[in-house]
Amino acid sequence: MDLPNHRYCKPGKNAIKISISFMINAKGTVSKDLLQSQLNLKTQTDQKQMRNSIFIQTVDDLQKCDLPTLQELYRTNQINSPNWKPTGLINLGNSKISFTSLACYINIMLQYMFNVTPFRQLIFNVQLPSSKNNGQKVIQKLKELFALMQSGNRNYINPCELITSLQEYKPNILTIKGEQNDYNELQLMFLDAIESSLLDLNNEQVIQEFKSIFYGQSEENIIVNNKVVKTNPTQYSSITIEANEENLLKAFTSSRILYIDDYEISEKVFTKALIHQNIKTVPKILQFYLNRVLYDTNQNQLIKNNKVFTFPSTIDISQFIQDDSINQSKEMQELLKKEQEILQKLEQCGDIQSDTQFEGLIKLFTKQPNEQFIIDPQPNLQSHLEMAKQLSLYQEAFKIKKQQLQMEFIKIEEQKRRVIEAKKTIYQLTALLIHSGTALSGHYYCFIYDGKFWWKFNDRVVTQVEFPVVFAEAQGKTNMNTNVSGLIYEHCEQINQKRLVPLGNELEKFIEQKNQELLMLFDQQKVLQIKSRILQRAAEHKIIYPKSQIGIALTKYQYFEEFLQGNSNRHYFVRYTILDEELKILNPILKYPQQINEYKKYFISNSGIFPQNFDQMFQQDYSKYTFINNIISNFQVPSIVTSTNFQQVITQFQKYCLQLKNLDNSVFEYLTIIFQAILLQGCFLCELLIQKSKLQEGKQLTQFIFETIKTSQFIQAIITQQLRENMKSIIEELEELSKKQGQISKSNIASPNIVVPDSIFQINQNKIKDLSDVIQKFDELEQNTQVIDYIEFVSYGLAL
Numbered sequence: 001m002d003l004p005n006h007r008y009c010k011p012g013k014n015a016i017k018i019s020i021s022f023m024i025n026a027k028g029t030v031s032k033d034l035l036q037s038q039l040n041l042k043t044q045t046d047q048k049q050m051r052n053s054i055f056i057q058t059v060d061d062l063q064k065c066d067l068p069t070l071q072e073l074y075r076t077n078q079i080n081s082p083n084w085k086p087t088g089l090i091n092l093g094n095s096k097i098s099f100t101s102l103a104c105y106i107n108i109m110l111q112y113m114f115n116v117t118p119f120r121q122l123i124f125n126v127q128l129p130s131s132k133n134n135g136q137k138v139i140q141k142l143k144e145l146f147a148l149m150q151s152g153n154r155n156y157i158n159p160c161e162l163i164t165s166l167q168e169y170k171p172n173i174l175t176i177k178g179e180q181n182d183y184n185e186l187q188l189m190f191l192d193a194i195e196s197s198l199l200d201l202n203n204e205q206v207i208q209e210f211k212s213i214f215y216g217q218s219e220e221n222i223i224v225n226n227k228v229v230k231t232n233p234t235q236y237s238s239i240t241i242e243a244n245e246e247n248l249l250k251a252f253t254s255s256r257i258l259y260i261d262d263y264e265i266s267e268k269v270f271t272k273a274l275i276h277q278n279i280k281t282v283p284k285i286l287q288f289y290l291n292r293v294l295y296d297t298n299q300n301q302l303i304k305n306n307k308v309f310t311f312p313s314t315i316d317i318s319q320f321i322q323d324d325s326i327n328q329s330k331e332m333q334e335l336l337k338k339e340q341e342i343l344q345k346l347e348q349c350g351d352i353q354s355d356t357q358f359e360g361l362i363k364l365f366t367k368q369p370n371e372q373f374i375i376d377p378q379p380n381l382q383s384h385l386e387m388a389k390q391l392s393l394y395q396e397a398f399k400i401k402k403q404q405l406q407m408e409f410i411k412i413e414e415q416k417r418r419v420i421e422a423k424k425t426i427y428q429l430t431a432l433l434i435h436s437g438t439a440l441s442g443h444y445y446c447f448i449y450d451g452k453f454w455w456k457f458n459d460r461v462v463t464q465v466e467f468p469v470v471f472a473e474a475q476g477k478t479n480m481n482t483n484v485s486g487l488i489y490e491h492c493e494q495i496n497q498k499r500l501v502p503l504g505n506e507l508e509k510f511i512e513q514k515n516q517e518l519l520m521l522f523d524q525q526k527v528l529q530i531k532s533r534i535l536q537r538a539a540e541h542k543i544i545y546p547k548s549q550i551g552i553a554l555t556k557y558q559y560f561e562e563f564l565q566g567n568s569n570r571h572y573f574v575r576y577t578i579l580d581e582e583l584k585i586l587n588p589i590l591k592y593p594q595q596i597n598e599y600k601k602y603f604i605s606n607s608g609i610f611p612q613n614f615d616q617m618f619q620q621d622y623s624k625y626t627f628i629n630n631i632i633s634n635f636q637v638p639s640i641v642t643s644t645n646f647q648q649v650i651t652q653f654q655k656y657c658l659q660l661k662n663l664d665n666s667v668f669e670y671l672t673i674i675f676q677a678i679l680l681q682g683c684f685l686c687e688l689l690i691q692k693s694k695l696q697e698g699k700q701l702t703q704f705i706f707e708t709i710k711t712s713q714f715i716q717a718i719i720t721q722q723l724r725e726n727m728k729s730i731i732e733e734l735e736e737l738s739k740k741q742g743q744i745s746k747s748n749i750a751s752p753n754i755v756v757p758d759s760i761f762q763i764n765q766n767k768i769k770d771l772s773d774v775i776q777k778f779d780e781l782e783q784n785t786q787v788i789d790y791i792e793f794v795s796y797g798l799a800l
Helices: 013-025 034-048 067-073 101-115 117-125 134-151 160-169 183-199 204-214 248-255 330-348 352-367 384-422 467-474 505-528 531-539 549-557 570-589 593-606 619-633 646-660 665-691 695-711 717-726 728-739 760-764 772-783 785-799
Strands: 216-224 227-236 239-242 257-266 269-279 285-291 293-296 301-304 314-316 372-374 381-383 426-437 441-449 454-458 461-465 482-491
Touching (some): 101 117, 101 134, 101 183, 101 426, 101 441, 101 454, 117 134, 134 505, 183 204, 314 330, 330 384, 461 467, 467 482, 505 570, 549 619, 549 665, 619 646, 717 728
Parallel strands (some): 239 285
Antiparallel strands (some): 216 227, 216 269, 285 482, 314 426, 426 441
16 A cells, blocks of 8 residues: 655754755765755645545444454464464554555554563553543553453454544644654654653653653763863654664764754854764663655655665664774674674575576476577587476575575574573664655555564564565565665563563453454354345245144244234244244354344344334234233143043133133134033033942032033033033933032133233243143144044034
8 A cells, every 4th residue: 555655854953964964975965055955845745745634433344344354353362372473453544544644654653562561561550540531541542452452352453542542632643734744753742642641640650661661861962173062961762863874883873973064152153063962871672763765856856765774683782872882792793794694695595486486497498398498608408308307406405505594594593692691781673664665655564573473564464474584675675665664672681571461350351342242243243144044944934733723723822923924024023933043053153142132133133134123013913922822821731531620621711711702713712612512521421420320420510511501601502402402311310419519600710911012022031932732732632532523513513
């Protein structure tokens, strides 16, 4: 992605210093008229600046991610685990931000600051009040971002919330009057914002620890005629050096001295002077930033200096502190020299592209064995196969040599590590900032060493690399417009600190919540994948009906979709029923199966196969359905009617006929038919009891039947007549006994109120009763040969 990169010299002391340095080092490539050069540069920059207001997307678009994207986003291993991979950061330029140029700046700054373990530990340990001002909100968002980068389950994160809080706290941190800050300016303003936020906490220990990480002390001496006329103590967080100086030590030394032609020693008295800047103390993080941008008056534009700049992987900091450069120990000097030689030889051995070229040549010579080529000016001809064989030998020799050099490099690094451990003033290279592009556009990424491995951070893409690859890209070996723009060294003692920093209870809960959010998104996407299965099953959906007529009538209270027959929206509930079944199947593989009801609501809202008002669509129907379902579920249906259970069965049938009389005509009708059929069978049972000389039982049963005939509302006249005829002989035999029996009082049955549920989602919340046993019992009752004939008789009589 091409981004604007206006790294120009602003008017003032820094501009003079840098411009004079350009004039000395570039041998006149800058105009002799320094002021005119600055004006030209400012005019050109003004023409290119963006004036759009900044808008940052503050909400992650994770809800819009499909399952493959979420799988790409998901990270299973935390820091310090064997397969851990650092977290990438989303380039805000790919989001909704107008100033895309600062996006990669921010990402590489946050990545290297996260890698500074003492700073991350300091941020995690900062105690913030519950009511936070804007500055403290910045610290809170930084805590959360670092916590996600360390212990979150995402391969990349959107840093937008932190940037938004920075904008609210320091509105000019991203732009100054619409002009793009360079990386160094952005970092200085970011550190200033963090320091200001920490100052509000009134914790001197925290402030001092923060300063010890990023700030060192220096001294600025103004010298006139070889005498120091003024000394100014200063503070620094980074050191700007010129890429034109070719190597780090030379560039640092040059950056310490600035010549001034018109220094005012008294009122209107000017003379030549020089400013000498001495480093007094060094922070735990030593940062160097290369100035590669020049203004070329001949081309009337900014140009980028792509000159190769060399740097060591370790430095003895004492050589930067004292006025006279002190050489590193001879042992370290020799090791660094060998390291550079090995890196150069590795470069000569080629890379993966070289191996590919070898393979291509070998295939070329192998394909045409009859052709011949002249290998050298002498008339020495070889066959293609012989040449292919020779090339294969060369290729193998290169591979062996490369492996040997890599082993030597590992040994050198181990020897350097021992020297470093023995000396306390050694700093190790832990980060390189890389710029790819021109003076006017380009992209920033970085390499970071985490104490074990080197990683390449290119926004959201993070890959593990070897140091020779890092060194080659920094030197412009892969692309002449891609080279190092910043070097960051850390004190060796802190590099070996544990990378996993305790989060504390508050951040642990935050991480748990954020990790759960992502896992629930996985579940939601898995749930959405059953959409086609639901539609297929809904199209094939059929209900297997029971055998009995009453069972068929009761089926609509076993299945709500059957209750909705005739309702034009019935098919939606069929889908809902299948959804419920499919979710039960899916439940064991979900990350959070306890959220199944939430996933159901998510599917209904996002699958597109349910209307928006589905939640309220069947409320009234469902209320009636639930009420009747609960009545029927309590029906104790016998599989056979005997003299023992006859009275209980008749009483129960009367009770439920009363309850269902005005609720469902078809069910009521079938129940009354069975009720009357059982009464007819009761006559037969009475005769059996008399035949078995069980007169007392027969007498009781007969009396009960008579009382039922007199009191029941559900016996038709034709059935009453038949009952009387059937029992005529029984009456004659039991006339005397029946006069002495008391009447059986009718049960008073109170119908409960129907309660309307809040929504259709209550269907699965223990309100619907399974009627399959009830329906099966009715089937068995109808199939009983002693009852079925009576049922047919009653049905025939009613038809007449």
